[in-house]
Amino acid sequence: MLLLELKTLDTRLEHTRTRNSTAERNLLASITEHDIMDPIQVVSCEKNSTYVILDGFKRYRCALKLKLSTVPAELIANDPVQGILIFIRRQQNTGLNILDQAALVEELHIKYHLSIYDIAVKLDRSPSWVSLRLGMLKDLSPLVKRKIMSGAFPARVYLY
DSSP, X not given: OEEEEGGGEEOTTGXXXXXOHHHHHHXXXXXXXXXXXXXXXXXXXXXTTEEEEEEOHHHHHHHHHTTOSEEEEEEEESSHHXXXXXHHHHHXXXXXXXXXXXXXXXXXXXXXXXXXXXXXXXXXXXXXXXXXXXXXXXXXXXXXXXXXXXXXXXXXXXXX
């Protein structure tokens, strides 16, 4: 485990995670009492000596609010593509909701130019699993997508 300065953390993937203001308020109270218990999961970005956050955006925002200078972190890969793939595989049966999965798969497909087949193979999933997630976000307008991911519009309404 690493102890990283907040200024070295890059939040470029924050748009891939849905926000939950209630959970964040509860986490803020917990961190105030007990400090950060679970490390933020990051990948290294060797170009500029920063670390891209994959998981722990609520903890990061709480640390900023509490004016902490460092946070505990776990380095899970040395490049964003590998990190995203590892993170999705680790979270398949736990807390990563389907919209977060969709946003991360979209990031791999659009930003990093991985094909549907490549993503499927690397995640040990079917191409239809990948296509379903890509299709979920494809039809959303940028405004609706931003509202859902920010927590302003409940995702369950969209899913139904």
